[in-house]
Amino acid sequence: MSALIEAEHLTRILPAVVPVTLVRDVSLTVGEREFVAITGPSGSGKSSLLYLLGLLDRPTGGTLKVEGRDTSRLDDDALAELRLESLGFVFQFHFLLPEFSVLKNVELPMRKAGRLPASAMRERAAGLLEDLGLAGHLDKRPDQLSGGQRQRVAVARALANDPHVLLADEPTGSLDSQSSEQVFAILQDLVKKRGKTVIAVTHDMGIAARVDRRVHLVDGRVVSDESTAEASA
Template sequence: MTALIEAENLTRILPAIVPVTLVRDVSFTIGEKELIAITGPSGSGKSSLLYLLGLLDRPTSGTLRIAGQDTSRLDDDELARMRLDLLGFVFQFHFLLPEFSVLGNVELPMRKAGRLSSCEMRERATGLLEDLGLAGHLDKRPDQLSGGQRQRVAVARALANDPRVVLADEPTGSLDSKSSEQVFVILKDLVHKRGKTVIAVTHDLDIAARMDRRIHLVDGMVVSDERMTQGVA
């Protein structure tokens, strides 16, 4: 397995009068084209770990390498560029900007990257939205869409700069069962049809069991890291 993400003894301690350890001595390797669930009880450090992997937070100690790069050696601007180039994010609450259209929301990461012309950005955003079944909604505002549709827009936005890794924090947590299944199928297809690595925090154990691998946390520590025998279905 080619290592894409390597975590060694990652620890995140929240400074306070009584310091709080969010993540403790976490180590694992994640390869290309993996579909991974991060599970654990409430308060176990799932989202804190995801934010470390997504370079949205810095570890107190330990090492995180992404695509061979030691991220501890990067300054804030370099971390921002790595996030923009290599990582895509999907959250439980989509965080679409209400003042922009569906198309405009998906174009935003491309505008920030500054690599494509306006025409190229529009063409790519349109293609991503069409692939996700949203061809008829390009000019709508987010508040005109259902919850499941908004989450699909968020997935399209996450894919805008063609990242190698998509990180999802409870992507089905606010959806009904039908929309949850649709989003799961999309995440699965990102791995098996688009060649991405997907790491998803989820409380839904049925969905976790259908992923390729499950990393389970308790009190900020990895207590199991297993390949799922059921696999993706």
């Protein structure tokens, strides 16, 4: 199994009169086709770690490789390019642009990458939305959709550039139980049927128990890293 994410001794400290340590000496390797849940109490550094792994923030110390590339050697432009090509993001609050249609929201990462003509972008975006049960909603605005539908649009947008890794920050946290289950099933399907790797921060221990692996944080440190089979044994 090839390593897609390799973190060694990652630390993130917020500078202040009294510095705040968000992530403490975290070493973690995530491979292909893994579904990893990052769990822990509120304030344990879950989202901070996810943002480091997703190149949305830089560590204060330690090293991080994404698909074998040492990100500490990359400038901001190169980091942005690697993030756009290799990583997709889903957040608790979908962050869809309200002035754009559903289809245009999904096209945005492809437009930023600039690799496809307009017709191909439209075709790919429409195909992703159809796969997620949203074929009849392409021209709607986000505010015309339910919360679960908006989150599915966010998943489609995250897949737009066909990244190997999806990072999700509480992707079901703002949804009702039925919509939460639908979104979780989609993420699970991406791993099992499409070969993606998913790293998800979640407070829902029912979901965390059904993924391949659970990484538990306390005070910014990894206190356990085990398969769900091991966790429930």
